[in-house]
Amino acid sequence: MKFKIRTAKREDCKEIWRLIKELAVYVNEPEEVKISHEELERDGFCQNPFYECLVAEVAEENKSKEGFTVVGYALYFYTYSTWMGRTLYLEDLYVMPEFRGNGIGKSLLSSVAKVGKDKQCTRLQLSVLDWNTPARDFYAAKGALDLTESEGWHFIRFHGQSLDNLASGAATNP
Numbered sequence: 001m002k003f004k005i006r007t008a009k010r011e012d013c014k015e016i017w018r019l020i021k022e023l024a025v026y027v028n029e030p031e032e033v034k035i036s037h038e039e040l041e042r043d044g045f046c047q048n049p050f051y052e053c054l055v056a057e058v059a060e061e062n063k064s065k066e067g068f069t070v071v072g073y074a075l076y077f078y079t080y081s082t083w084m085g086r087t088l089y090l091e092d093l094y095v096m097p098e099f100r101g102n103g104i105g106k107s108l109l110s111s112v113a114k115v116g117k118d119k120q121c122t123r124l125q126l127s128v129l130d131w132n133t134p135a136r137d138f139y140a141a142k143g144a145l146d147l148t149e150s151e152g153w154h155f156i157r158f159h160g161q162s163l164d165n166l167a168s169g170a171a172t173n174p
Helices: 009-025 037-044 103-116 133-141 159-168
Strands: 002-006 052-058 070-081 083-094 123-126
Touching: 002 103, 009 037, 009 052, 009 083, 052 103, 052 133, 070 103, 083 103, 103 123
Parallel strands: 083 123
Antiparallel strands: 002 052, 052 070, 070 083
16 A cells, blocks of 8 residues: 655644544543644644654545545654753654554654654654553564663653642742
């Protein structure tokens, strides 16, 4: 099946949002998607974007049964390691189920890695749910290391009330 990987455009945000919601259903958390396509537009297509995104697009003759030609995406952003320097963080990699097995996911992942190498990033990082064996196997087959198993790192998050509480304790200078 022919497809192309390209940089997302502002007008792709509704499709990216649709795919984000599909991914949330896949990971059994559909109610957790709080973002809108307008926020995706604002945050990804501003002067200093918070993220970048690639989309996988098939030809019209290969569109999905629902009529979609954008069938996958990879959303990523830049972070910094005090030990290693420039780092790329892959937030999401998703391909619609009916298009899996055609090399689209591998091509998206490779394209993100190329972006990182072109920007002189020293590593590409991501998180995978512990039960998502297909994704864990996919990344392992490409050479990824599971740092939870090999180094004991844990991913920590503050959000909602815990983030509010933490921020309210910040020192202020008059």
